[in-house]
Amino acid sequence: MNLSRNQRPLYLQIKNILKDRILHGVYPIKANIPSEPQLEKEFEVSKITIRNAIKELCQEGYLEKGSGKRTKVIRNTATSKLSTWKRFTELLVEEGNQVQKQLLQVEVIMTEEGTEPHQLFGAQCVRIERLYSLNNVPYTHYTHYLTMRIGGEIDQWELNAQSLYEWLEEQEITLAKYRDHFAVAFASPLVEEKLRVQEKTPLLKRLRYSYDETDEVIEYSEGFYNTGMHSYIVNYNV
Numbered sequence: 001m002n003l004s005r006n007q008r009p010l011y012l013q014i015k016n017i018l019k020d021r022i023l024h025g026v027y028p029i030k031a032n033i034p035s036e037p038q039l040e041k042e043f044e045v046s047k048i049t050i051r052n053a054i055k056e057l058c059q060e061g062y063l064e065k066g067s068g069k070r071t072k073v074i075r076n077t078a079t080s081k082l083s084t085w086k087r088f089t090e091l092l093v094e095e096g097n098q099v100q101k102q103l104l105q106v107e108v109i110m111t112e113e114g115t116e117p118h119q120l121f122g123a124q125c126v127r128i129e130r131l132y133s134l135n136n137v138p139y140t141h142y143t144h145y146l147t148m149r150i151g152g153e154i155d156q157w158e159l160n161a162q163s164l165y166e167w168l169e170e171q172e173i174t175l176a177k178y179r180d181h182f183a184v185a186f187a188s189p190l191v192e193e194k195l196r197v198q199e200k201t202p203l204l205k206r207l208r209y210s211y212d213e214t215d216e217v218i219e220y221s222e223g224f225y226n227t228g229m230h231s232y233i234v235n236y237n238v
Contacts, residue, residue: 003043008158010045011052016162018053022062022076023163024100025093029076035069078163091233097135103160104129104194108148117145120217124148128164131194138195139229141187144221149173164219165210173218181207182232187224195226204232 003013018033027033034042039050054071057063064074077090089099109127111118117125126146132139144164150171159167165175185205186192192199203224210219225232 003045003157010043011049011056013158013161014039014043014045014049014053015056016158016166018057019060019062020162022057022073023078023093024089025076025096025098027073027076028093028096029073032066032070032072033063078166088233091235092134092230097230100133100136101160102131102133103156104131106154106156106159111145116220120220121145121147126150126154128159130164134229137229138226140223140225141191141194142221142223144219146219147217149218168218174212175210175218176213178208178210180209183207185224191224195224197226197228201226201228203227206232 003010018027018039021027022033033039033054036047036050036054039053040047043050054063054065058065058071061075062073064072066072076093078087092099106126106128108124109117111121111123111125117127125148126144128142128144128146130142130144132142134140150168150173168175183205184202186200187195187197187203187205189199192201195203197203204227206221206223206225208219208221208223209217210221212218
């Protein structure tokens with residue numbers, strides 16, 4: 001696997017990839033991750049680079065070094081500044097599912113007058129399109145619109161290797177809260193095609209507004225869920 005050749009150390013890039021695999025159920029709880037030689041071969045890096053990545057994940061409580069060269073997953077939930085409830089992905093993984101994600105497109109767009117992105121962000125914003133699959137079957141399609149505050153050139157490889165909200169934190173943008181709106185709706189023909197559903201299939205539509213600590217909207221997203229495959233669940237921690 002080719003890593004991003006930016007200023008971020010290789011071991012941190014590998015750490016983010018392994019963490020993302022843990023959080024999405026690729027490496028299940030209590031299972032061993034691939035051996036160090038296997039990871040060295042996959043990422044084409046040195047032994048010390050792999051060991052530093054694993055060390056970081058052990059310190060964060062995701063992995064535990066066992067006897068011999070085995071390294072076991074001991075936690076598959078993330079700590080988030082954004083909320084006190086479990087993320088939907090975590091609930092899916094807890095049920096034994098694997099969640100795969102695909103970054104479809106990242107671009108700066110000119111917004112259309114009268115649209116929500118134009119009202120929130122003005123003439124320009126960043127548009128990110130993602131597809132999530134549940135056990136290799138398309139399940140959720142997201143279109144994210146982000147403020148131009150994120151600035152600079154977006155490293156698509158890095159964005160694909162971790163969650164959007166973790167990536168934003170690395171850009172020194174902290175999200176303090178979000179607001180979700182739910183409805184039953186029809187998706188566009190393009191989204192229906194990507195989700196592999198029949199025309200005019202009712203889907204769960206979620207609109208999300210993510211705010212920073214000054215109540216500025218950082219992200220607006222439109223998500224469509226094929227709840228015929230799996231219900232959308234919110235599990236609150238009291």
